[in-house]
Amino acid sequence: MKNNHIITLSSIALFTMGCSPSSDVIASSNLNDYHGSASITQGLAKTIKENLFECDNGRSRVAGIGEITDAEGKVWTVPATNHFAHANKAVDLYEQCANITPRSIADVDVDSVPVAIIDADGEEITGYIFADNYFELYINGQLVAIDSVPFTPFNSSIVKFKVNKPYTIAVKAIDWEENLGVGTEYSRGVSHHPGDGGFIASFSDGTVTSSDWQAQTFYTAPIYDLTCLSEIDGKRLSDTCTTASTNSGDNAYAAHWQVPADWMNQGFNSTSWPPATQYSEREIGVNNKKSYMNFIEKFSGAGAHFIWSTNVVLDNEVLFRYEVK
Ligand SMILES: [Ca+2]
Ligand SMILES: [Ca+2]
Numbered sequence: 211m212k213n214n215h216i217i218t219l220s221s222i223a224l225f226t227m228g229c230s231p232s233s234d235v236i237a238s239s240n241l242n243d244y245h246g247s248a249s250i251t252q253g254l255a256k257t258i259k260e261n262l263f264e265c266d267n268g269r270s271r272v273a274g275i276g277e278i279t280d281a282e283g284k285v286w287t288v289p290a291t292n293h294f295a296h297a298n299k300a301v302d303l304y305e306q307c308a309n310i311t312p313r314s315i316a317d318v319d320v321d322s323v324p325v326a327i328i329d330a331d332g333e334e335i336t337g338y339i340f341a342d343n344y345f346e347l348y349i350n351g352q353l354v355a356i357d358s359v360p361f362t363p364f365n366s367s368i369v370k371f372k373v374n375k376p377y378t379i380a381v382k383a384i385d386w387e388e389n390l391g392v393g394t395e396y397s398r399g400v401s402h403h404p405g406d407g408g409f410i411a412s413f414s415d416g417t418v419t420s421s422d423w424q425a426q427t428f429y430t431a432p433i434y435d436l437t438c439l440s441e442i443d444g445k446r447l448s449d450t451c452t453t454a455s456t457n458s459g460d461n462a463y464a465a466h467w468q469v470p471a472d473w474m475n476q477g478f479n480s481t482s483w484p485p486a487t488q489y490s491e492r493e494i495g496v497n498n499k500k501s502y503m504n505f506i507e508k509f510s511g512a513g514a515h516f517i518w519s520t521n522v523v524l525d526n527e528v529l530f531r532y533e534v535k
């Protein structure tokens with residue numbers, strides 16, 4: 211009788227705990243430790259779009275969209291809001307799912323690339339872009355091109371636009387995720403591996419990505435200890451946070467910052483945004499990616515550098531800005 215009584219009490223206790231969101235039970239003390247400007251969520255997002263992209267010729271990771279609610283009731287879209295479903299895709303330099311696999315820029319029909327008109331009397335500029343994993347390109351606030359592959363396989367793009375100087379380049383870059391809301395993907399037998407990002411571009415007017423660009427972070431995950439997050443001089447830092455892989459990452463935290471509605475416009479004041487951080491080709495890991503290597507003369511060969519925010523692993527939504535004088 212005594213044992214049964216104890217079991218009954220335990221069952222009631224477990225049942226009560228089960229009724230509250232598990233995040234409240236596990237996270238309360240840690241959430242109180244966080245004093246930064248981000249909104250914090252915990253755990254997996256609700257999938258609202260199962261998969262944005264099917265690869266007809268090869269393999270691709272599932273590129274979904276999720277929503278997750280923070281403690282104030284605000285809903286965040288993960289990995290980030292984007293225009294993939296509706297906007298025109300950039301012309302592919304290299305995209306194996308579509309069987310577009312030229313061996314070099316000499317095999318690309320550059321003349322057939324449509325020209326986006328920003329200024330009718332402007333200079334015609336050609337751009338070459340590679341993103342890990344996804345980009346949206348704005349010129350003077352106008353959406354010019356979006357990446358044709360949201361997650362994998364790795365692709366590269368060519369764009370053209372007519373514009374007068376000075377002009378403003380603004381890029382939304384997304385390091386996509388399989389486990390929506392916690393910034394991780396399956397890798398080598400481990401379910402929660404924090405993938406990395408990276409962005410590089412060159413333009414025919416001599417503009418190249420470098421630490422002269424600005425980069426600001428809007429989504430950081432996975433975070434297992436919120437005290438590793440800090441903010442200094444506009445930088446949203448996570449340099450002391452672990453980037454280890456784990457099989458038990460379903461309850462990881464994520465940090466979200468609201469993207470200003472006019473962030474891509476020429477007049478947007480981005481003086482508080484930190485400079486972009488440059489990364490080497492080795493750090494990004496491109497030497498096995500034909501979508502990059504086949505056109506390397508248009509990337510590092512043109513003087514461009516891979517850029518991201520301060521954390522190329524944990525920062526999954528990064529906005530770049532650069533003014534061409
Ligand atoms: Ca892509
Ligand atoms: Ca990542």
Ligand SMILES: [Ca+2]
Binds near residue numbers: 342385386405406407
């Ligand atoms: Ca990635």
